[in-house]
Amino acid sequence: MADLDLAEAALRLCQKRGAEQAEALLIRHQEKATSVFNQKVQFSGANETTRMIVRVFRDHRGAVIHGNVATEEMLETLVNQVIGILPHTSQDKYLGAAESSEVGANGPLGIFDERLAQLPINQVEEIALAAEQKIAEHDKRTENLITTNLQVQTQIVNLRTSAGFSGSYQHTLATLVANAAMDQADRKNLGTAVTVTRSLDGLDLNKTAERVMQELTPMIGTRPAPAGEFSVLFAPTSARSIAAMLLQMCSGPATLFVETLKLGKLNETVCSPHLTVVDDATKKDGIGSAPFDHEGVKPARKLVIEKGVFKDYLLNSYYGRSLQRGSTGNAVATGDARFGVRYSNAYIEPGDADPDDMVADLKRGFLVIRFLSPSMPLSTNFTQAATGFWIEDGKVAYPVRAAAIAAPLREMLEGVVAVGKDLDLDAAIGSPTLLVNKMNISSLM
């Protein structure tokens, strides 16, 4: 049975068993992966999995089931189990599938590359080997200390819902992670670059090698940063985490916490007027692009924050109803009958400042390249550890291995005084360089 027919059969069975509304999502996933070290293929693997997700609603109750095999024999079991959970759930007037007026799909988005999907595993290995070679050519000191991992994924997504939606699409994704180590002064240093692309042509090995070197070479002669309050410049590689935090603040599931913690409300100022945040699932070749979300809603480009003002949420149908708004097409299937919310291609819009001028204009401050600490749940404070460079009189004075940077979250977001023009949206989230006027710094000695 074809995948969409299987989803259709699951939907019919749910309705037969008494579901008022139902959805069946079937995702087939194929992956080829390789790891190369010292010009040898250390690991070469392939992986094929299938995930079936069935969500049902009745009498304002909802339940969901996930199974990683999908056959006709399995459907009856999955449906019986998920229907059996329904009486144990609470009634919630906002629970339900997307409305029939909301469902639909965008046209072709250039997110599938047949050449990438058909790439045999030996060619995946060859590309990883070639990437390693490129890095070694850039700097012989990294020889024997380079690892490249290349992962090529193909997914086919099929969705059938009781709101009348029926759709499927396929997409490809290649992720190249390159690491190179180098002995520098009294310690080792590791440079890492990640390239994510939808197409074979997007695997730019020269660019990957250059990025690894950018992370590696400047870390000679590290010193601690001075302690105290200073301006902080976030390079795009770190500023994207700030973009992710803003998107999290504006997502439906966070509303209750965000309002309780007084981080912001719709149509109020939540950050600096220099910041405009966009989520755009329709971007051609976008890493986060999709013609429809996991509820069958067609997403559009939206201004989430405009000049510092919170203008639009990221919502699925549950949170859309609870906030008396429609879904924004950001649903993602989770184990929760409400489903979750995720951004698609999200970014802070570029400003007009030249990033080199932003450094040159800085009397004293910290240029953050990368966060060392893990991302944390939303809180009233921003406290992170980071690596980067100390700036004195507009010039890089020395690299800083690790420093803690901290500020109350609202103060930090409102303290963005300049935005660079250097947005390069090469992942699902991006940001240009950002300058925050004042944060507390304490450095590792």
Place this chain on the structure above:
Amino acid sequence: MRDCKFSRRNFLQVGLAAGTGLALWELYRLGFSNQIDRNAASLQAFTGMGLDQEQLRKLLDIALEGGGEYADIFLETSLSSYLGFNGEQFQNSGLESISGAAIRVSTRDGTSFRAVTDLSWKGLTQAAREAGAAARSDVRLPPTSLKPLQTPNLYSSTSPALFEAITEKQQLLNRVVESARKAYEHASIAIANYRDTLRFLTVATSDGVFAHDTQPLLRFFITVAAVDPNTGKTGFGYFNGGGHYGLEYFQRHTPEQLGQRAAEITRSQLEGVAAPSGQLPVVLGPAYSGVLMHEAVGHGLEADVNVKGYSAYSGRIGELVASPLCTIYDDGRRENLNGSINFDDEGVPSSRTPLIERGRLTSYMHSRETAAKMNAPLTGNGRRQSFSYPPLPRMTNTYLEKGETPSEEIIRSVKYGIYARTFAGGSVDITTGDFTFIPTEAFLIEKGRITAPLNKVILLGNGPEIMNRLVMVGDDLEMSDHLWDCGKQGQMVPVTVGTPTIKIETMTVGANNG
């Protein structure tokens, strides 16, 4: 066994033969409706997922047809149930199943790997052939006959939580949420999430290991947000717990205690004062502070990064790398803990591995691959998130051995510094050894006494440097019953940490207002 309608024969008929994992759901139906004994004996029907030893050996033989020195098969099937409660509604009730197999072939140069969810004999033999074909080796070591691996069972639960009534789990979550709300008058949001899993694993290797494990897992998470209407201050806290337990976990840690801990952490965030920043003496409390050993030492001692020479600890076996007060173990053999395993995902029994003894580096943690490359003994650390991933050297339960100093004496020794008790997690750059971790509860120490709670603080250090600045070790070793998930190369595995109270001479403290 009560009216057991579930047998190996049933399994073969409805499960593997159909290639669907239906048997797992049948087991769930029977277990949930109390139609079978829930003990391990009835669950043994899942041994080998319906494949007998001869079939597994045949698959290994196929995998090694084209050459190779080693092959293994990893079979996994698991079922999870979960739910959430916000104080008014049970919001996310659901079930999740996973079934799949992975076949791996290793040669002197590398490893090839195939993972599939098609568990039909045709699907499995095709995966074995593909893994073998990709391995390409002139050397061939044929599989030996399989012998069942006997290991003591570290999971004492006799009744997996998966089979317990949903209403019982709902009552437990209700008690957790209610106690959090009662424990702190300013708590305005309290949400509890719960998940239990029953996981069946089978490993067969070409060097003769045949191992089967049934792992119960339980985890819960409570989040609390609070607002003080008088001051307008807000606070946010969370607490979690779990391990290889059934619902008896909630007898060891009552729902009331768990709710209260989440409320206490939230209170400390809301009422906390601005922390000092800079270089300060830091005392780390027992149990949860073991995250220091995990981040500052453990990751750098996983052997894969040492094979490549990436770690700050590479090539330093036998050297003094820490204060002589430090003895650190990775011990997968502690009963019921989140990181405990009867054997690892390569069929190697877990062990208590001394990593650092009196400051001297003694061992790395190994998978089969790294042990072969470094000519080192197996340590039982080859772990993977699921069948979809290849095993990597990973920690289990990592802890610092206890010392002799009473914890009160350690706190008394600090004139002005920080005491940190619970943590949200951390991270490390294994090459430089620089690490960070984030306390969820921290306090000021003034004149030898714990005083004010502190607002959000972050601690920074360099692994080898900090472990040399460890100047006092308490006599109060505790393992954390907190839930830790460790991430590496996109794979999460459950781990646990532990430590007695310890004092770091000075450490970098980051905070909002210096």
